[in-house]
Structure formats: C-alpha cells, structure tokens
Amino acid sequence: MLQLSRVMLSVTLFLSVSLTVQAESFTFTAIPDADASRLQERFDKVADYLSAELGVDVKYIPVKSYAAAITAFKNNQVQLAWFGGLSGVQARRLVANSEAIAQGYEDQLFKTYFIAHHSAGLTAANTFPTGIQGKTFTFGSKGSTSGRLMPEFHIRESLNVAPEQAFTRVGFSGDHSQTIAQVQAGAYQIGAVNYQVWETERANGKIDPTTGSGIWSTPTYPDYQWTIRGDVDARYGENFKARVTQALLNMSDPDLLASFPRQSFVPASNQDYAPIENTAQAIGLLD
Structure with missing residues (x-):
C-alpha cells in the first residue's frame, strides 16, 4: 500500500x-x-x-x-x-x-536610403551624394542597422570624418517613420531610413514628393x-x-x-x- x-x-x-x-x-x-x-x-x-x-x-x-x-x-x-x-x-x-x-x-540584400528635404538642394545620384556636408542630418535609432550603423559607415568612408564633423547638427529620430516625418517637415535636411519603410509609406501615399525625396541608396547588406x-x-x-x-x-x-x-x-x-x-x-x- x-x-x-x-x-x-x-x-x-x-x-x-x-x-x-x-x-x-x-x-x-x-x-x-x-x-x-x-x-x-x-x-x-x-x-x-x-x-x-x-x-x-x-x-x-x-x-x-x-x-x-x-x-x-x-x-x-x-x-x-x-x-x-x-x-x-x-x-x-x-x-x-x-x-x-x-x-x-x-x-x-537590404539597403538604406538617404532622403532629403527640398531645401537641401540635392538630387538623386548613383554614388554617395556630393554637397551633403554642412547640412543637418538625422539617423533613426542609435541601435539601428539601416538607420544608423550602415549610413554612419558610409559617411565616414566617403567623407573621412565623423558625422558630427560632417554636419551642422546630427539627430536620432528614434525610428524610421519619425525620420521620414522629420525630413518631410524640414526639421532635418537629410535622413537615413530603412528602404522598406520608405517604399511602404510612399505606396500608402504618406510621402509628399514636393517636400522630400530619396537621393542615394547604399550598397546591400x-x-x-x-x-x-x-x-x-x-x-x-x-x-x-x-x-x-x-x-x-x-x-x-x-x-x-x-x-x-x-x-x-x-x-x-x-x-x-x-x-x-x-x-x-x-x-x-x-x-
């Protein structure tokens, strides 16, 4: 028992x-x-x-x-x-x-778009955009691959200086949607954004082509x-x-x-x- x-x-x-x-x-x-x-x-x-x-x-x-x-x-x-x-x-x-x-x-094969407000006077190019220095620039999150790591790498490689030396003001929007909103509003003249978010928002009619556009796409990663x-x-x-x-x-x-x-x-x-x-x-x- x-x-x-x-x-x-x-x-x-x-x-x-x-x-x-x-x-x-x-x-x-x-x-x-x-x-x-x-x-x-x-x-x-x-x-x-x-x-x-x-x-x-x-x-x-x-x-x-x-x-x-x-x-x-x-x-x-x-x-x-x-x-x-x-x-x-x-x-x-x-x-x-x-x-x-x-x-x-x-x-x-991901990529980052550099986008610009019309006030920057920049147009789309197949190479790293000339005339980018001396403008204001915003990344996305500090920990973002497409919104910070890869764009910072290409800025340093192309300009041979840190972003803080290349631009008059550098910001971190927090996310890709905010980057687009801040560049569209002219709060920053240039921004780095996940290309998928940009393409999705453009397809949904949330991008005003009269205020901003894509100016360069990074190599893939x-x-x-x-x-x-x-x-x-x-x-x-x-x-x-x-x-x-x-x-x-x-x-x-x-x-x-x-x-x-x-x-x-x-x-x-x-x-x-x-x-x-x-x-x-x-x-x-x-x-």
Whole structure:
C-alpha cells in the first residue's frame, strides 16, 4: 500500500510538472522600428500564428527601444526576437548559444536610403551624394542597422570624418517613420531610413514628393532576422528550436508576410551577420 502511494505521488508530481511546462508561455519581441500601433497589430498576428503551429501559448511583448529589446532577450523575458542586423549581433554576444534562425528573403540584400528635404538642394545620384556636408542630418535609432550603423559607415568612408564633423547638427529620430516625418517637415535636411519603410509609406501615399525625396541608396547588406535563445529546448521540450524555425520558414499567409513586408522567410545563421559585426567594430559600436 505504501509502495502504491509513492507511485501515485510520483505520477501526480510528473503530471503537475508536465502541465506547468506545457502551460508556460513562449514570448517574443521586436525592435521598435516603426509606429507602435502598427507593430502591435503585426506581431499579435504572428503570435496567433506561432501559437497554432507550436501548440503553446505565444505572446508578443512590445518594448520601447532597441536597447530594451536586447535587454529583454538577455534577461530571458523573451526567448525569440525580431532584431535588426546590429541589435541581433549585440543580443547574441550576450546570450550563449543563441542563434539567428530565419531572415526575410529581402534581408539578404537590404539597403538604406538617404532622403532629403527640398531645401537641401540635392538630387538623386548613383554614388554617395556630393554637397551633403554642412547640412543637418538625422539617423533613426542609435541601435539601428539601416538607420544608423550602415549610413554612419558610409559617411565616414566617403567623407573621412565623423558625422558630427560632417554636419551642422546630427539627430536620432528614434525610428524610421519619425525620420521620414522629420525630413518631410524640414526639421532635418537629410535622413537615413530603412528602404522598406520608405517604399511602404510612399505606396500608402504618406510621402509628399514636393517636400522630400530619396537621393542615394547604399550598397546591400544583411539585416533583420529572427534570433532565438539557446536554452529553449531545455525549457520548452526537445526540438523546440527546430519547430520554431520551421514555423517561421513555413509562414506563407500573404497578409502576415505583407505586414513585415517580406515575400517569405529563409534560413539564417550567425555567420551571415559577420559583416555587420565587423562594420560595427570598425566604427566603435561594439566593445
């Protein structure tokens, strides 16, 4: 009788632990690179999709800044994140065995647009724009790949000076939508913006061609990616990382993909982002 009681207790404890593990939410976040309401709508849909594919409760947790996204990932407040190239590199350096597992098809060959208010007197060119010095300039977020890292790299490479020496005033708008708004309003004469955000806002009629236009596109580079913590299998079950990866790669709903906007997701690896890490080290953005 005592032996039977012990067996029953063991079964009860096992079921209790199993149910706790199964009930634990899988959480993810994303860098706040655009209007918060649009991000919430986009990633709530992604959470619903992943919940159905993985059979676990999946929640999207919004954050206020790129740094906050990295911190949430580091502290295991989220286990998956939609990072930019630079923020992904920074996050993976902080969490052992974390991996880039998927990127948008377009993220293999991403680019930054330099945009200008008409008061700058600049026109579109195929090479780094001449006459850019002495104007006012705004980046996006300080941690943005397309809004800060790559444009700063090309400014330094082309002008042989830091942005603060090249321009009369340098700002950081916080996100790509704000960069466009500030340049359109003339608050800054020139800005650096994610080309996808610019093209989307132009297609939606939010760009006034009489006040601003694109003047240069950088060479391509790898950018956004999904990065996952290395300990998810231990926490959520064997092969969980592989299942998350496959769910992202299998995402085919046109509405879901259009919200990014991406035509599909393709495999990614940490090595894909070595050029971003090297560039960040070259201009002093990584220790």
